[in-house]
Amino acid sequence: xxxxxxxxxxxxxxxxxxxxxxxxxxxxxxxxxxxxxxxxxxxxxxxxxxxxxxxxxxxxxxxxxxxxxxxxxxxxxxxxxxxxxxxxxxxxxxxxxxxxxxxxxxxxxxxxxxxxxxxxxxxxxxxxxxxxxx
Numbered sequence: 001x002x003x004x005x006x007x008x009x010x011x012x013x014x015x016x017x018x019x020x021x022x023x024x025x026x027x028x029x030x031x032x033x034x035x036x037x038x039x040x041x042x043x044x045x046x047x048x049x050x051x052x053x054x055x056x057x058x059x060x061x062x063x064x065x066x067x068x069x070x071x072x073x074x075x076x077x078x079x080x081x082x083x084x085x086x087x088x089x090x091x092x093x094x095x096x097x098x099x100x101x102x103x104x105x106x107x108x109x110x111x112x113x114x115x116x117x118x119x120x121x122x123x124x125x126x127x128x129x130x131x132x133x134x
Contacts, residue, residue, distance in 0.1 A: 005029055008032065009025060012027075
């Protein structure tokens, strides 16, 4: 850094008329310090941007992994729901068969009640006829 200061002092000294060599030295020192601090700042900023880019890339990767796992979980849930739907369909078919059996039993019971009622009506009619004619 001192080499740059000496070089700039020499160039400015030859380019312009110098009244105060100390002021020239301070000017060049401040100028070099500013340039160096700006370049250091830019380098630090570049490193920070690179680090953020890397971390952002890792975060994207993590999010993609989580999204893939969620999709797999949803697919497994869909499979489970499909299996439950099949079970309910089977149970529904069983209930339909049971309903048919109950309908058959109900028809038979209705026929039995009608036959029994008819029997008692005929019996009552015969008993009435026997009392009247008998």
